[in-house]
Amino acid sequence: MSHRYLSKLVSNNQPANMKQAFHCLLFVIEGQNTNKFDVIFCIHFCFRKVMNGTGYLHRPSSVxxxxxxxxxxxxxxxxxxxxxxxxxxxxxxxxxxxxxxxxxxxxxxxxxxxxxxxxxxxxxxxxxxxxxxxxxxxxxxxxxxxxxxxxxxxxxxxxxxxxxxxxxxxxxxxxxxxxxxxxxxxxxxxxxxxxxxxxxxxxxxxxxxxxxxxxxxxxxxxxxxxxxxxxxVVFESGCRATHMAHVYDFYKPNLNSLYPVVDGHLSVQCFTSALDTCYTQFCTKSQMNHESHTHTHTSTLTSREVNLSTFAAVLFHTPYVRLAQKSLARLYLNDLIRACPYIANATTEKYKNLDIRTLVNDKDLERDLIEQSKELFEQKTLPGLYFSQNMGNMYTPSLYYSLFAFLISQPTEEQLYGRRILLFSYGSGLASSMYSVVCRKVHECRFTLAQLQRSIQRARNRLDNERT
The missing domain is CATH 3.40.47.10 (Thiolase/Chalcone synthase)
Structure with a gap:
C-alpha cells in the first residue's frame, strides 16, 4: 500500500473513502504488510487529518x-x-x-x-x-x-x-x-x-x-x-479539583531501604484536609460549570448542586478500609454543613455554623458521623472495597482497584449506564485530585462495559481461588 494511494483515499474527506482508508490501516497493522513506515504514516495521516486537521469530525470525545x-x-x-x-x-x-x-x-x-x-x-x-x-x-x-x-x-x-x-x-x-x-x-x-x-x-x-x-x-x-x-467509562470533562502542598507526612529519604518514614497522625490530617479542600472546590466548580454551560451543553456534569446523592459511588485512595469509611463520613459532614437537600433539615441544623477546618481531630464527632453515614457508606463506598480488603494498600493502583470492584458489584452492565462515580486520589507529600467518571453504553466500538466487567471478574476469580 503506497502513501500516494492512501492520500487519494482521504483527500476528499468523504465517509466512504475514510472507511476504506481505515481498512487499509487495519490491513497494515494486522501484519499483512509489516513495513513500519507504512504503519506510522497511516496512523498519523488518517487520524490527524480526520480528527484534528479538517474539521469534518470533532476532536475525540468520551475519552x-x-x-x-x-x-x-x-x-x-x-x-x-x-x-x-x-x-x-x-x-x-x-x-x-x-x-x-x-x-x-x-x-x-x-x-x-x-x-x-x-x-x-x-x-x-x-x-x-x-x-x-x-x-x-x-x-x-x-x-x-x-x-x-x-x-x-x-x-x-x-x-x-x-x-x-x-x-x-x-x-x-x-x-x-x-x-x-x-x-x-x-x-x-x-x-x-x-x-x-x-x-x-x-x-x-x-x-x-x-x-x-x-x-x-x-x-x-x-x-x-x-x-x-x-x-x-469516561472521565467527565469540565470539572476537576486539585490540591497540592509541601509536607513530610510520608517520604522515603533512605534510598537503600524500601521502608518509608511515616508520620501517621500527620498523614491522616493531610489526607482529611486535602479531601475537604478538593470536595469544596469540586462542588463549587461543578455549579459554576453548570451555570456557564446551561445553554451550550458543553459540560458533562448537569446537576446544579453536587453532593453525595449525585453519585452512584464515592471512592477513595484506600491505604486501609477504615480510612475510606472515615472519608465518606467526612464528605457527609461537608454536606451537613452545606445543608444539602437530601439530608433532613433537623439533622443539618446543629452543623450549619461549624467551621470544618477546626474539626479534623474531633473523634467523638467522627464516630457520630460514621454512624449517621453508615447507609451511604454501604451503598456508595463499600461495594468498591473488595480488592482493598483482600489485597491491602497497592499505592498507585489503590483507587482504581476500588473503581474496578464497584464496576463488578452491579449484576448487569445496564445498571451502570449513566451512573456517575466520584473519585478522590491522594499521594503523600502531598498531591490530591477529585474528579468523576460516568459509565455509558458505547456504539460501534469493540470495547464495551460488559467486556470490562469480564476482565475484572477474571481478576476477582484469581483473587478468590488461586492464591496461597
Whole structure:
C-alpha cells in the first residue's frame, strides 16, 4: 500500500473513502504488510487529518477506560495471622483497619515484572497490536533505579514490533502517580498532538513497611488501562479539583531501604484536609460549570448542586478500609454543613455554623458521623472495597482497584449506564485530585462495559481461588 494511494483515499474527506482508508490501516497493522513506515504514516495521516486537521469530525470525545488488566500476586498474608504474630489484640487489623488479607510478592518478582506482566496481558487479551499504542505512562513510587524509568523497561514489548514512537514516562508522587499518568494520557488524546493511537497507563507498587503499626497497611498490585475515545467509562470533562502542598507526612529519604518514614497522625490530617479542600472546590466548580454551560451543553456534569446523592459511588485512595469509611463520613459532614437537600433539615441544623477546618481531630464527632453515614457508606463506598480488603494498600493502583470492584458489584452492565462515580486520589507529600467518571453504553466500538466487567471478574476469580 503506497502513501500516494492512501492520500487519494482521504483527500476528499468523504465517509466512504475514510472507511476504506481505515481498512487499509487495519490491513497494515494486522501484519499483512509489516513495513513500519507504512504503519506510522497511516496512523498519523488518517487520524490527524480526520480528527484534528479538517474539521469534518470533532476532536475525540468520551475519552476514558476502554479495557483493563489487573495483576493479583499469588501470595498473601492473612491479617488475623499477622495479629497473632505481632502479638496485638484480636481484631486490631481485621476490624480496626478493616483488612482481611495483604498481598505480597515472591522473591523472583519486582515492580518491573509486575508491570511487564499486566501490560503483556492487556495487549494479549484486547488484541491491540503494539504499533497501535502511541503513548505509555507509568505511575509508581516503587523505584529500583534513580534514573532509568520503568516505562523504558516496558518498551521491550514495543521495540520487537518496530514501534519506538511511544510518548510518556514515569510519574512519581507517592500514591498519586497513577492519577497523574491517567491525566497525561487523557490530555494527550484530547490535544493537537494526538496521532490517533491508543494510550496505555500502567500503575503498580509493592508497599512494604518496617515492623510496627504501619506494617499491616502494606500490599502489592498492578494494573494496565487502555485509554481512548468512545469509552465505556469516561472521565467527565469540565470539572476537576486539585490540591497540592509541601509536607513530610510520608517520604522515603533512605534510598537503600524500601521502608518509608511515616508520620501517621500527620498523614491522616493531610489526607482529611486535602479531601475537604478538593470536595469544596469540586462542588463549587461543578455549579459554576453548570451555570456557564446551561445553554451550550458543553459540560458533562448537569446537576446544579453536587453532593453525595449525585453519585452512584464515592471512592477513595484506600491505604486501609477504615480510612475510606472515615472519608465518606467526612464528605457527609461537608454536606451537613452545606445543608444539602437530601439530608433532613433537623439533622443539618446543629452543623450549619461549624467551621470544618477546626474539626479534623474531633473523634467523638467522627464516630457520630460514621454512624449517621453508615447507609451511604454501604451503598456508595463499600461495594468498591473488595480488592482493598483482600489485597491491602497497592499505592498507585489503590483507587482504581476500588473503581474496578464497584464496576463488578452491579449484576448487569445496564445498571451502570449513566451512573456517575466520584473519585478522590491522594499521594503523600502531598498531591490530591477529585474528579468523576460516568459509565455509558458505547456504539460501534469493540470495547464495551460488559467486556470490562469480564476482565475484572477474571481478576476477582484469581483473587478468590488461586492464591496461597
Amino acid at each position: 476514558g477506560i476502554l479495557a483493563c488488566e489487573l495483576y493479583i500476586p499469588s501470595l498473601y498474608v492473612d491479617q488475623s495471622a499477622l495479629e497473632t504474630y505481632d502479638n496485638v489484640s484480636k481484631g486490631k487489623y481485621t476490624i480496626g483497619l478493616g483488612q482481611q488479607r495483604m498481598s505480597i510478592c515472591s522473591d523472583h518478582e519486582d515492580i518491573c515484572s509486575l508491570c511487564l506482566t499486566v501490560l503483556s496481558r492487556l495487549l494479549d487479551e484486547t488484541g491491540v497490536h503494539p504499533q497501535q499504542i502511541g503513548r505509555l505512562d507509568v505511575g509508581t513510587e516503587t523505584l529500583i533505579d534513580k534514573a532509568k524509568s520503568i516505562k523504558t523497561v516496558l518498551m521491550q514489548l514495543f521495540v520487537d514490533h518496530n514501534n519506538t514512537a511511544v510518548e510518556g514516562a514515569d510519574n512519581i508522587n507517592a500514591c498519586y502517580g497513577g492519577t497523574a499518568a491517567i491525566f497525561n494520557a487523557i490530555h494527550w488524546i484530547e490535544s493537537s498532538f494526538w496521532d490517533g493511537r491508543y494510550a496505555v497507563v500502567v500503575m503498580g507498587d509493592i508497599a512494604v513497611y518496617a515492623k510496627g503499626n504501619a506494617r499491616p497497611t502494606g500490599g502489592a498490585g498492578a494494573c494496565a488501562l487502555l485509554i481512548g475515545p468512545n469509552a465505556p
